[in-house]
Amino acid sequence: xxxxxxxxxxxxxxxxxxxxxxxxxxxxxxxxxxxxxxxxxxxxxxxxxxxxxxxxxxxxxxxxxxxxxxxxxxxxxxxxxxxxxxxxxxxxxxxxxxxxxxxxxxxxxxxxxxxxxxxxxxxxxxxxxxxx
Amino acid sequence: xxxxxxxxxxxxxxxxxxxxxxxxxxxxxxxxxxxxxxxxxxxxxxxxxxxxxxxxxxxxxxxxxxxxxxxxxxxxxxxxxxxxxxxxxxxxxxxxxxxxxxxxxxxxxxxxxxxxxxxxxxxxxxxxxxxxxxxxxxxxxxxxxxxxxxxxxxxxxxxxxxxxxxxxxxxxxxxxxxxxxxxxxxxxxxxxxxxxxxxxxxxxxxxxxxxxxxxxxxxxxxxxxxxxxxxxxxxxxxxxxxxxxxxxxxxxxxxxxxxxxxxxxxxxxxxxxxxxxxxxxxxxxxxxxxx
Numbered sequence: 001x002x003x004x005x006x007x008x009x010x011x012x013x014x015x016x017x018x019x020x021x022x023x024x025x026x027x028x029x030x031x032x033x034x035x036x037x038x039x040x041x042x043x044x045x046x047x048x049x050x051x052x053x054x055x056x057x058x059x060x061x062x063x064x065x066x067x068x069x070x071x072x073x074x075x076x077x078x079x080x081x082x083x084x085x086x087x088x089x090x091x092x093x094x095x096x097x098x099x100x101x102x103x104x105x106x107x108x109x110x111x112x113x114x115x116x117x118x119x120x121x122x123x124x125x126x127x128x129x130x131x132x
Numbered sequence: 133x134x135x136x137x138x139x140x141x142x143x144x145x146x147x148x149x150x151x152x153x154x155x156x157x158x159x160x161x162x163x164x165x166x167x168x169x170x171x172x173x174x175x176x177x178x179x180x181x182x183x184x185x186x187x188x189x190x191x192x193x194x195x196x197x198x199x200x201x202x203x204x205x206x207x208x209x210x211x212x213x214x215x216x217x218x219x220x221x222x223x224x225x226x227x228x229x230x231x232x233x234x235x236x237x238x239x240x241x242x243x244x245x246x247x248x249x250x251x252x253x254x255x256x257x258x259x260x261x262x263x264x265x266x267x268x269x270x271x272x273x274x275x276x277x278x279x280x281x282x283x284x285x286x287x288x289x290x291x292x293x294x295x296x297x298x299x300x301x302x303x304x305x306x307x308x309x310x311x312x313x314x315x316x317x318x319x320x321x322x323x324x325x326x327x328x329x330x331x332x333x334x335x336x337x338x339x340x341x342x343x344x345x346x347x348x349x350x351x352x353x354x355x356x357x358x359x360x361x362x363x364x365x366x367x368x369x370x371x372x373x374x375x376x377x378x379x380x381x382x383x384x385x386x387x388x389x390x391x392x393x394x395x396x397x398x399x400x401x402x403x404x405x406x407x408x409x410x411x412x413x414x415x416x417x418x419x420x421x422x423x
Contacts, residue, residue, distance in 0.1 A: 010180065012283040012365050014173040029354075030345050043184060044345035045354045068355060070184060070342075079180050081358065082283075 003037035006075035007053045009062060011083050017053065017060055024076045025052040026069050035071045042071045048097075048122040050086065050129065051078060061086040063126060065097060066119075091127075098123045136408070139401040143394055150390035156222065157383035164315070164376035170280075171312065171369040178366045185359050186330035187342070188352050199349070201294075201356040204327030205303045210247040212270075212302040212326075213238060214293065216309040216367055217257030218375045219276040224382035226310060226318065226375055227256040233320040234308045238265055249302055253289060253368075270301075281372055286365030293364075294357055297326055309367040310374035316381050318374035325363050328356060 007021035024035045027049025035042075045068045052061045053076075067080040084093055101120045134142075192198050215234045217227045234257075238248045250265060252258040253273040261269065273289055275281065293305055305326040310318040344351050 008176075010177045012174055012177045012286070012362060013170070015176055028345055029350075040343055042343040042345060043351060045351055067358070068184070068351065070180065077180060079177055079184075 004056065005035065005037050005039075006077075007055075008075070008077040009051070009053070009080060009083060010077070011080050016062065016080075016083055016085070019053070019055050019058065019060075021053040021055045021076070023054050024078075025050075025054075026071075026076075026078070027051060027064065028069070035069075035076045038073050039071050039076075041073065042069075044069050044071070046078070046080065048101075048119065048126050050126070051080070051083070063089050063094075065101075065123070094123070094127045098127065134404075136401065136404055139397060139404065143397050143401065146390050146393050146397065150387055150394070153383045153386040153390060157380055157387060160223075160376045160380040160383060164373060164380055166280075167369070167373040167376050168312075171373050174366060174369050178362055181355075181359060181362050182330060185328065185355060188348060188355070189328065189330050192348050192352055199353050199356055201297070201326055201360070202328050202352065205300075207303045208246070210249065210302040210304075211241050212249045212251060212293070212296065212305040214251045214253065214289075214305060214307045214325075214364075215257045215261065216307065216371050217252070217254035217260075218371070219255050219274075221256055222382065223375055223379035224385075226378035226382075227254075227260065229318070229320045230308050230310055231257055231260045233322060234261065235265070237306070237308075237322060238268065251293070270296075281368045283361070283365055286368055287361050289368075290357065290361035290364045293326070294360060302326075307363065307367050309371045310378075312370050312373040312377060315377040318378055323363065323367070325360050328359060 004020040004022055005024065007017065007019055007024055008015070009017040022036065026033050026035060026044065027047055028044040029047050030044070032049070033044070046064055046066055048065045049063075050061055051064045052059065062080070062083045062085055064078070064080040065082040067078065067083075069076060069078045082097070098120065101116070101123050104116050104119065189198075189202055192202070213234055215230060217230050221227065234250070238250065241248050248265075248268045249270045250261060250268050251271045251273070252261065252269065253275065255274070255276060258269070258272050271292070273292065275285060278285060296302060297305065304324065307321075307323045307325055309321055309323075311321045313319055
């Protein structure tokens with residue numbers, strides 16, 4: 001059996017997942033990465049995307065909108081601003097998220113405008129990804 | 133001496149009051165459990181967040197390029213007090229204790245010649261502060277339509293605070309809320325959120341060993357606004373649990389007092405009834421003797 005890491009996913013409102021995972025695919029701001037046992041200790045921010053944790057007997061995927069992940073040799077904990085299991089992810093939930101991001105972009109200060117626009121684009125990409 | 137009928141009405145009315153306070157107590161107990169669960173569910177996120185932020189701010193905080201949210205504006209003139217209270221009363225000293233703490237702080241700052249701005253969350257705090265500090269109030273967040281506070285509300289409040297900060301409206305922001313200790317004890321707390329203060333002791337030892345992606349500064353800039361939202365959310369949850377706890381014990385006291393009053397008035401009622409009977413007997417007997 002492959003070595004595992006303790007995977008935790010928490011949002012501000014609740015703990016969404018906690019189990020032993022073989023690998024965790026993380027949508028980092030600078031690009032996707034996969035964390036496995038023995039990974040160098042890293043803290044990365046997240047962009048909106050799909051977070052996938054593969055365990056020996058289960059695989060769970062979540063759509064996350066932002067936050068950060070803390071990776072150590074023995075564990076991955078993801079603190080997501082908002083996270084929804086992909087199974088529960090319907091078009092309306094995504095549309096709401098995109099709507100929120102658009103609202104943010106429309107009120108953003110000039111220096112934050114690019115980041116906010118990028119958030120909207122990331123969300124749209126996420127929706128396309130989910131719908132295939 | 134009130135008449136028997138008056139006494140009887142009074143007893144019935146107190147009994148009705150007792151029914152209401154008893155019901156309110158039970159509702160508060162049910163809500164308290166839910167609020168406590170919510171507060172507990174939010175704890176892992178807040179703790180992790182604080183630990184990471186503490187580590188980051190320890191390593192970046194001293195440099196001159198540190199973000200303004202962490203380092204502050206370099207001034208200490210304008211203070212924003214975010215006073216978080218309940219939307220409803222009948223919860224003992226819950227609202228008053230927060231307001232009292234905020235008022236003391238506001239007067240202290242005013243005495244030092246600083247400018248005070250007040251943002252209220254929850255109707256009760258606004259009503260109480262309006263009496264003497266109305267000139268300093270700059271805004272109000274109404275949560276009376278919100279059944280269950282979620283992260284979305286915290287984000288909205290945090291966004292409001294951050295927008296004002298970016299516009300240069302204040303230098304220091306402090307949250308006022310009640311920290312939940314137990315059903316009978318809630319501690320009014322003042323917590324400074326801008327510039328962010330993180331306890332280095334939370335960081336642990338291993339923090340310095342992390343790789344940061346993108347960069348430490350980049351992560352910090354991304355996380356600081358989230359940190360404000362997280363702190364606001366924690367405060368909202370603590371406040372929610374405290375409010376229900378305070379209401380529960382206040383209503384428990386009210387129920388007990390109503391019981392005591394009912395006992396007292398029932399005794400008076402019985403005595404008056406017996407006095408009336410005795411009086412009638414005396415009248416009949418003395419009437420018969422006179423014949």
